Amino acid sequence: MVTYIIRRLIGALAMLFIVSAVTFSIFFVVPRLAGVTPDDIANRYVGRAATAETVTAVAEKLGLHDPVVVQYGRWVKGVFVGAEYDYGTGVEQCPAPCLGYSFVTKQPVWPDLVDRLPVTLSLAAGASVIWLVIGVSVGVLSALKRRSIFDRGAMIIALAGVSLPPFFTGLVALSLLSYGLGITAPGGAYTPLTENPGLWAYNLILPWLTLAFLNAAAYARLTRAGMLDTMGEDYIRTARAKGLKESKVIGKHGLRAALTPIVTIFGLDVGILVGGAILTENAFSLQGLGKYATTAIAANDLPKIMGFTMLAAFFIVVANLIVDLLYAVVDPRVRLS
């Protein structure tokens, strides 16, 4: 088990290294291959009346004239040992893990990411609990009451949930519940959990439900399909023939077997979500990682995009690892070695 985890952690580090190299190449190598010069890149970050000398000086300051390998090496070095940034009247230390300085806001990227993380974690945690509980419950009930009115109704709602994007459902929900009825918080409202748990939940309930509506639908359909398969298996018939209680047949033998693919997808979904629930955060003006990423992309702020990508990749890699570990818990046939 320990060896397995160590081996997977080494693999995860290698994966992050590859992701960083590929991402860096996309932003810094591909444009060069397309004929974009360092000054062209720097031109995005200067005022509209900047002279050629200023543009060149800014490109120099951002290190864009250096070979890409040197720039990448400097970025990797920053991650492990930190970096420095000249802010005019002095030099600022950016301690490790320094993911670079924003070309636009001139702020170090890592503290920004850390600052935004609680919002995204809060959103992901609440929404994932809601969608898992609702999605799996509805899926199980639908499977057990196959072709009933409940089953058909639930699946229609599930289809709607999968089809409607959060930026639509979010804005409609805000319009109706927050600005129309005034029963939920307006967009942009967020209170840290440590400050006021009640207000934290109140402010986030609408984003949670919006995000959960999207994912619960998918989970309900997935659970339903899995349960239908499982409940038709021979061992279920055997369990019933042995006189086991129906609740035990469903819970211990049916659902547990159907859970494996759900655990897989749940782990990945949460990992992706922690990397930024982009649409939901934007719809609700929540200042999380997803909002940070869209702002960075709109501003072509390469260090920010790079930092966000690495953090998102980290969460996905970690989620994958956790999912693999959970397999052994959910499915006794799986052995980690």
Added chain:
Amino acid sequence: MKKKALVVSAAGAVLALALSACGGGGTTTPAATEGGGSTSAPSAGAAGFNAGLENVTNPSDVKGGTLKMAVTEDWDSIDPGDTYYGMSWNLLRIYGRPLVTYNPAPGAKGRELVPDLAESLGQSSDDGKTWTYKLRAGVKFEDGTAITSKDVKYAVLRQLDKKTFVNGPTYFNDWLDLPKDFESVYTTPDVNTDSAIETPDDQTIVFHLNKPYSGFDNFAALPATVPVPQAKDTGIKYRDHVVASGPYMFETVEQGKQYVLVRNPNWDQATDPVRKALPDKYEISLGVEANDLDNRIIAGDLHIDIAGTGVQPAALGSIQTDPALRERADNPVSARTWYISILNDNPPLDNVECRKAVIYAADRVGLQNAYGGQLAGDIATSLLPSGIGGWKKLDLYPTASGDDAKAKEALTACGQPNGFETTMTFRSDRPKEVAAAESMQQALAKVGIKLTLKGFPTSEYFTAYAGKPEYTKANGIGLATNGWGADWNDGFGFLSQIVDSRTIREAGNYNLSVKSPEIDALVDKAFATADTAARDAVWGEIDQKVMEGAYVLPAVYAKGLLLRGKGVTNQFITGAFDMYDYLALGVQQ
């Protein structure tokens, strides 16, 4: 200035649905009555659609409350020395005091310059090369330190360092008579800069220019003259704690998330005839989703959209169908023109008749619709927007749906009777420009001019493609969508950067089409003309020369549909920024 970037994303989409039902008139603006006494002296008490264009709506002098503002994205910087957004220039006056500012009054009166930190407008000498200002006595920073002329000098000098402060304009870099060995207050702090700015005493500051400029008060109104105490300057990090000289100071600075400003205890109303400083607090939310922002203003949860560029299409629909909302809306003309550059580097567009053929053949109504319809803008007859001094309606070209006969005449005159082929660039992530390019392609095809359309992302449009001479020449670019907003609302503030061929550089140009020694000479003449009316006339003449040379095809003078906040007092459109004035606002108690 970068009213531009936000204008594009907001106003553009907005008015795409612009409805003829709402277009034009319909104002219920009552007759204005003169208000009282100060420089602002606005007329008062108006209500209804477009009431804020020429009148103060919901006038009040009641203090207190929190004014809630929001914007979809953060702007470049709150450091007055490092910002180039119109909304920022408007807003920063609540925490910073430039030497001169714009009269907080509705409409054209808002373009008048009035002394702010200075006692009076500048006194010029040496044929407009020297400008002297006396500072008001008793003005203090938020920490209680007295503000002196040296703080203003330092503020102007520090922002000349464009390696550090990349965002702001370069007017002072270009015009001050700086010593050759001066690089930056950070790298060459010991170089004597008295040849550029002198401070003979704590209340006097003297600017020396390298060439005459009669409109220097416009420079003195730039955020760069907001004083900065040298001891508190932290270079690019100064934006984390800007030291206030205005009635409000920063309590919270969270870039990209929020700013909170509270009263500056060391601001004295007696030293400030310009500001009323009514709210107790300003809460500014950043990164608010655009539709949510509109909904919150409609509901009264927010008061002001700082961007000041107009509502989104969804809110536009609501405004048009809901009379109560329509009563809260204003539809001002902006100092911005959307146009198409006609590049003359490659034949046959090096021939003026071929350029004229393009203008004759263009469907001007189609272009107006492409840019959003009547609420989004009026059909433009020249480059200079209608609200700027010196503008006159030109009648050189038809403004309907194209004149094919005249276009063919022009084509014959330029030796291309069967038309020609060229390439048109546009910003592919801007639906309005895509529509404009398609409109041009269809209209010009009728007279045999075949356009190949090439779209590029906004972020690289001017830096790598449409603004890079090497690219446009090598790739036969003939037409390019373009747009420009004034740095300030006079001929210099609008035209100087887009008609003077001497400003063209290797990349990042907004102008590659207007290249005329005659126009360059007129620009110099305008710089040196002291009388405002005469100077405006020169800018008007330049505007006419641009059209006579067919260097650009003007599309629309931009307009935005803005919504007044619930419970906001003293709200009106200032002609200085063509958005709500942020100095006079209050909150109903």
